[in-house]
Amino acid sequence: MDTGNFGGTHQGEGNFPAPAGTRRYRSKSQRPCDLCRARKALCNIPSPGKPCQLCTRLGRQCTFVRNPNKRQKEGQNGAPQPRNSVPGFVDLAVNDDKDIDSSPSVIEDMTEDATAPAEMPLQDQYLDMSTSIDENNRLTGLSPEMNLPHLDSVLADSLWPTGREDSWSMQPVPTSLQGAFPSLSEEDGFRELGIFDTTLNHKEQTPVAGPPQPSSRAHHASSPHVSIDDQADYSAQMIGFSNESDPFFLQHFPYNDVGELKFFRVVYRKPDILSSGIPNESSHSTPVHLLQSHNQTATLAIELTERCLSQNHDRERVQQLVDSTMGVALVRLYFRFVFESLPVLSRSCILQNESAFVETAPVGLLAAIYALALPFISFDEQFCLNNAYTKPSSDTLWQIAYANLQKELHFPKLATLQLCILLINHYPFDPVSVDTPFVWSMACSMLGIAQTLGLNVDPSAWNLPRWEIRLRRRLWWCVFVDHTWRSVTHGRALMISDDDWNVTHLDSSDFEMDLDSDVGRSPEYFFQLCRLTEIARRVVRQFYSLRAVSQPQSLERLIEQAREPRQQLLEWMNGLPQSLQMHMDGHAEDDYEGEDEDDSVQAQGSLHVAFFTVQILVLRTLLRPIVERRDQPTYAQSSTPSIEAILQACRGFMQTVIKFMRRLDGRHQSAFWPSYARHCLCYPGLFTYMLCLQPVQPRMAAHDQKLLGTWRRALQTRAQTWTLLRLAATKLDALFWKRIDPASKQQDIDQPTSAN
Numbered sequence: 243m244d245t246g247n248f249g250g251t252h253q254g255e256g257n258f259p260a261p262a263g264t265r266r267y268r269s270k271s272q273r274p275c276d277l278c279r280a281r282k283a284l285c286n287i288p289s290p291g292k293p294c295q296l297c298t299r300l301g302r303q304c305t306f307v308r309n310p311n312k313r314q315k316e317g318q319n320g321a322p323q324p325r326n327s328v329p330g331f332v333d334l335a336v337n338d339d340k341d342i343d344s345s346p347s348v349i350e351d352m353t354e355d356a357t358a359p360a361e362m363p364l365q366d367q368y369l370d371m372s373t374s375i376d377e378n379n380r381l382t383g384l385s386p387e388m389n390l391p392h393l394d395s396v397l398a399d400s401l402w403p404t405g406r407e408d409s410w411s412m413q414p415v416p417t418s419l420q421g422a423f424p425s426l427s428e429e430d431g432f433r434e435l436g437i438f439d440t441t442l443n444h445k446e447q448t449p450v451a452g453p454p455q456p457s458s459r460a461h462h463a464s465s466p467h468v469s470i471d472d473q474a475d476y477s478a479q480m481i482g483f484s485n486e487s488d489p490f491f492l493q494h495f496p497y498n499d500v501g502e503l504k505f506f507r508v509v510y511r512k513p514d515i516l517s518s519g520i521p522n523e524s525s526h527s528t529p530v531h532l533l534q535s536h537n538q539t540a541t542l543a544i545e546l547t548e549r550c551l552s553q554n555h556d557r558e559r560v561q562q563l564v565d566s567t568m569g570v571a572l573v574r575l576y577f578r579f580v581f582e583s584l585p586v587l588s589r590s591c592i593l594q595n596e597s598a599f600v601e602t603a604p605v606g607l608l609a610a611i612y613a614l615a616l617p618f619i620s621f622d623e624q625f626c627l628n629n630a631y632t633k634p635s636s637d638t639l640w641q642i643a644y645a646n647l648q649k650e651l652h653f654p655k656l657a658t659l660q661l662c663i664l665l666i667n668h669y670p671f672d673p674v675s676v677d678t679p680f681v682w683s684m685a686c687s688m689l690g691i692a693q694t695l696g697l698n699v700d701p702s703a704w705n706l707p708r709w710e711i712r713l714r715r716r717l718w719w720c721v722f723v724d725h726t727w728r729s730v731t732h733g734r735a736l737m738i739s740d741d742d743w744n745v746t747h748l749d750s751s752d753f754e755m756d757l758d759s760d761v762g763r764s765p766e767y768f769f770q771l772c773r774l775t776e777i778a779r780r781v782v783r784q785f786y787s788l789r790a791v792s793q794p795q796s797l798e799r800l801i802e803q804a805r806e807p808r809q810q811l812l813e814w815m816n817g818l819p820q821s822l823q824m825h826m827d828g829h830a831e832d833d834y835e836g837e838d839e840d841d842s843v844q845a846q847g848s849l850h851v852a853f854f855t856v857q858i859l860v861l862r863t864l865l866r867p868i869v870e871r872r873d874q875p876t877y878a879q880s881s882t883p884s885i886e887a888i889l890q891a892c893r894g895f896m897q898t899v900i901k902f903m904r905r906l907d908g909r910h911q912s913a914f915w916p917s918y919a920r921h922c923l924c925y926p927g928l929f930t931y932m933l934c935l936q937p938v939q940p941r942m943a944a945h946d947q948k949l950l951g952t953w954r955r956a957l958q959t960r961a962q963t964w965t966l967l968r969l970a971a972t973k974l975d976a977l978f979w980k981r982i983d984p985a986s987k988q989q990d991i992d993q994p995t996s997a998n
Contacts, residue, residue, distance in 0.1 A: 276308045467707045468500045470511060470532060478511065478532045478655075478695060489529040501705060509534040513704040530699055535653065556642050557605045563634040564612050569600040571622045572615040579618045580914045582767045582845055584667065585716045586660045587611075590709040590756040604657045606646025610664035613639040614914070621843075640668055654691050656717065662688045663720050666728070667917045673965040674972045677732065677921070685728035689737055692721040698743035712752045718745045719768070723775045724918070730782055730855070731921035738779075748772060766819050771849060777810050778856045785863045797867050801884060804860050811857060822846040824905065847910035848919045854899055855922040858929045861895060864888045869935045881938045889942070892933050896949050899926045903956045911964050920969050927953050927974040954978075 274285030275294055286295045293304030470478050483489055492510060495503045501512040511532040564572065573596055577589060592599045600608065613636045620626045643665055650658040666684050670677065692698065697718040701711045722738060729736045753765040784790060784803065795803075824846060868885055930953055934946040957971040 273306065273310070275304045275306055277302055277304070279308070279310070467705055468502075469707055469710050470513060470534070472710075473534060476509065476534045476536055478534045493529050507536040513701065513706060528699075530696070530704075532696055556609075556646060559642060560605055560609050560612070560639070563638060566597060566600050568625055568634075569608070569612065570596045571625055572612045572619070573600065575615040575618045575622060576611050578621070578763075579843065579845075580614050582763050582765075583771075583848070583914050583916055584614075584663060584720060585753070585765070585768055586663050586720050588709050588713045590712075593755070594757055604646065604650070604661070606643045606650065607657045607661045607664070609639040609646070610643040610661050610668075612636075613643065614664055614667065618914075637671065640665070651687075651691075654694060656695065656713065659688065659691045659695060659697070659717055659721070662691060663717075663724060666724055669917055669920070673920075673968045676969070682728055682732045682734055685725050685732075686737055688721055689725050692718060693742075697721065698745065700745045702746070708754075709756055712754065715745055715748060715752050716768075718743070719748055719772050723771055724916075726775050726779050726782075727852070727916070727918040727922075730778055730859070731918050733786075735787070736779060736782065764821065766822060767845060767849060770814070770818060770822060771852070774814055774849070774852055774856065777807060777814065778852070778859070781807050781856060781859050785859065797864070797884060800864055800867070801888075804864060807856075807860050811853070811860070815853065822849060824850055824902065842909055843913045844909045845913040847906055847913065848915045850902060851919050851922045854895075854902070855925050857895060858925045861888070861892050862929060862932065865892060865929075865932060865936070868938060869932060885938055889933070889936060889939060892929075893942075893946070893949065896926065896930050896933070896953065900949075900952055900956060903953075903960070906960070911966075915966055920966055923967060923970040924973050927957065927970055931974075931977060 273279070274283075275297060277283075277300075278285035278294060278296055281296075283296055287293070287304075288295065292298075293302075296302075297304035492512070495510055495512075497503050497510070497512050501514070503510040511534055512530070513532065514530055573592065576587070577593070581587065581589075612634070616634065616636050616639075619633065643661060647658065647661050647665060650661070662684065666681065666688060695714075697714055701714045704711065706714075722743075725738060726736065728734070748765070748769060750765065784807070865888065868888065927950070930946070930950045934943065934950055936942075936946070954971075954974050957967050957974065961967040961971040
């Protein structure tokens with residue numbers, strides 16, 4: 243590519259070569275053409291009257307009509323003041339004085355016309371990259387006297403100012419980009435970019451035209467605590483520490499007094515800023531930021547989802563099934579019977595105006611609350627008779643709830659998580675069918691929503707209303723409990739890591755209300771359930787992970803490892819308050835003495851079933867090597883004191899479970915039972931069957947089989963009236979129907995024998 247000739251002639255000047263290292267003389271009357279002046283390129287005119295080589299190559303008219311721009315004024319130190327230069331590469335090269343001829347004539351020519359005229363067309367002001375960089379990475383169209391460096395050296399000098407590529411000096415590099423970035427600590431910089439909106443400075447300005455603003459933001463100036471969830475048309479998500487927006491970087495944003503910074507359709511929220519605008523020192527080491535996005539950002543995804551779902555008006559459908567009066571009654575029944583096990587709602591927000599909640603609550607959440615409370619409608623004085631024949635369809639309510647969950651997943655809020663927790667506690671339509679993989683997928687989605695909303699971070703020090711802090715803490719523990727028990731009953735790996743959450747244990751302050759109300763019961767049930775779930779989680783990680791079952795361990799080592807969880811279970815049982823205990827001795831009729839109507843329904847039954855399940859998990863670990871079949875001599879071929887102690891502990895445990903089942907009466911059966919309890923009730927029967935397989939004590943085989951038969955009859959006589967037991971009874975019946983019960987000697991188990 244022709245870039246000019248150092249020794250060439252220019253408009254009639256003599257054919258005398260210029261001295262080495264100097265610029266040849268150029269008369270003021272022989273100034274460069276307009277294009278070469280704008281590009282600070284060598285104007286090489288081969289002969290008078292012809293265009294220069296650059297204009298010829300670009301097919302442009304070679305003109306001399308523009309006047310030179312005024313030279314740049316010098317600063318106080320005598321150096322030219324920096325200009326804003328658009329091309330950038332040129333200025334980078336100009337500032338690199340080691341690669342440029344710094345003679346006065348060169349500097350004069352380079353600064354004679356520093357910027358392109360404003361009226362020049364845009365395509366003339368910028369070189370096409372295809373013609374501005376040749377195969378040697380040199381800028382073309384520039385004067386050879388400039389002796390511009392290679393691009394790689396320019397970039398290297400920018401990254402490593404000392405000239406060594408292994409130098410990591412953090413000294414500022416003088417480039418044309420210097421000073422182009424705004425300060426993140428000042429709002430003026432964001433205004434210059436046109437992305438900072440001061441509408442969230444609620445002291446001075448009113449909302450401007452744009453996307454709808456959250457309804458409660460106008461009250462920030464008068465409210466010391468600003469809710470995250472109570473923002474109309476906005477959903478919040480946690481910004482993780484590995485996100486492209488580093489939370490340590492986001493700390494330097496110019497948040498207002500309530501910890502918000504609004505962009506176009508998103509709001510950055512720093513919840514640990516106090517109402518005075520000062521960061522909370524108790525959480526300074528862990529930066530927490532949330533991104534509140536307007537629902538319009540997911541409009542297309544929502545429309546695509548709605549095309550696959552029913553187009554009916556769900557709120558009208560719910561109102562046709564349950565009117566507002568019955569809705570208020572069902573909400574009260576939820577707090578009376580379900581809240582003890584699933585404290586996912588805020589009583590402070592709902593009970594102050596139940597009718598308003600029924601009218602304005604998300605329709606999916608409302609349908610799920612109604613569906614869970616419907617079984618207790620007979621306890622309502624007004625509707626116990628009206629619904630004896632015309633009870634609303636719970637199946638339709640669950641259908642509406644599920645459809646709305648799919649719509650809300652694109653912009654989740656706390657109500658979305660509440661709906662998900664209630665949905666996962668929905669019993670299947672067929673009481674004898676096992677849970678489909680959908681239930682585990684729902685449990686993982688529930689955990690994902692909770693992490694998206696930042697519930698895994700303790701909000702105790704956040705600038706939020708007290709009711710929202712209490713609700714967020716309770717919701718996380720509800721997720722922790724439900725996800726863990728789904729992991730246990732489905733045999734799946736736990737998705738909750740100890741490194742990813744720091745919410746402290748719940749206490750009585752997390753169940754306080756901002757109003758006087760007698761609705762609700764003691765939170766002791768949920769406290770004890772959380773403690774028991776933590777023990778179950780440790781047992782599953784220690785004995786039932788893929789790594790644990792893949793590594794063979796001796797019985798002695800398993801016994802040693804089982805000591806700690808068994809001791810924890812014993813302490814848990816001894817620490818139960820009197821209201822949650824179930825005495826296995828005496829007569830069941832004695833429990834009715836002194837009971838009033840409010841205490842007629844007792845919910846501690848599901849708590850004890852969960853306790854028995856964890857005990858079975860520990861005992862089953864010890865029973866495995868005993869019943870295991872191997873060719874070589876093992877524990878299954880010789881009895882030891884340890885083996886006898888384990889087998890005796892298993893038999894004594896099953897006798898306790900049978901007594902427990904016999905004492906479950908209508909008071910316990912009428913209570914709310916979490917849906918995972920249906921699978922927990924299957925554990926005792928299959929565990930007893932496993933006990934019958936032990937070959938160490940043949941003399942005890944008949945006793946073990948009697949235990950299995952006793953448990954089976956206890957299930958059969960109660961499953962007719964209590965559908966929760968039907969899955970456990972069916973699983974055990976299937977073993978006998980297939981003739982693989984321990985007492986059977988039938989070898990062919992492929993086909994059942996038909997009755998004659």
